Amino acid sequence: MKISVWDTYVKRTDGKTMHFDILVPSTIKNEHAVYNYGQEYLKKKPFETDSLTSKECRFCHIEEAPEDIERKILEQGYYILEMENCF
Template sequence: MKIAVFDTYVTTRSGALMHFDVLVPLGSSQLAENFAWQWLATIGLTRDAIELQSCQYCHSETPQPDTLQTIRRQGFAILPLEGCPVPD
C-alpha cells in the first residue's frame, strides 16, 4: 500500500509554529486537511485557536508497518516534526 504525505504547517494564536505530516492512503488526499483538524483537536487545539498555514501534497511512499496499522485503524496517521505536543 502506498500513502500520500501532506506537509502541514499550523500557527497558534500565540505565534507558535507546528509542523507535521498527514499520512493518508493514496486516493483519499481530499481528506488530508480534515484529518489534520481532527488530530489537532486530539491535542486540545480548536479551529479558533490556530490558523492552518498549509497542507500540501509532498510525495508518496510505502509506510512502515506501525504507520500502516494506524492508517488502517483510523484512516490516517500523523508524523509530528516540529513544535508538536504529544497527545494525551
C-alpha cells in the same frame, strides 16, 4: 501500502509554528478529507491554533508506509507524524 504525505505547517496562538505530516492512503485524492483529518488532530491539542487550509497543508509525495504506520492508518484512516512544536 503506498501513502500520500501532506506537509503541514500551522501557527499556534503562542506564536510557534507546528510542523507535522498527515499520512493517508495514496488512494485518497480529496484534499478536503485530508484537511479534516488535520483538523481532527488539532482539536485534540491542549493549545489553540490557526485554521488548517490549503495554505498550510500541501501534498508532498507518495512513499511506501512502514508496517507500524500502515497498521495505524488501517485503524483510523490516517496517521499524523509530529515533527516540530506539536507538544
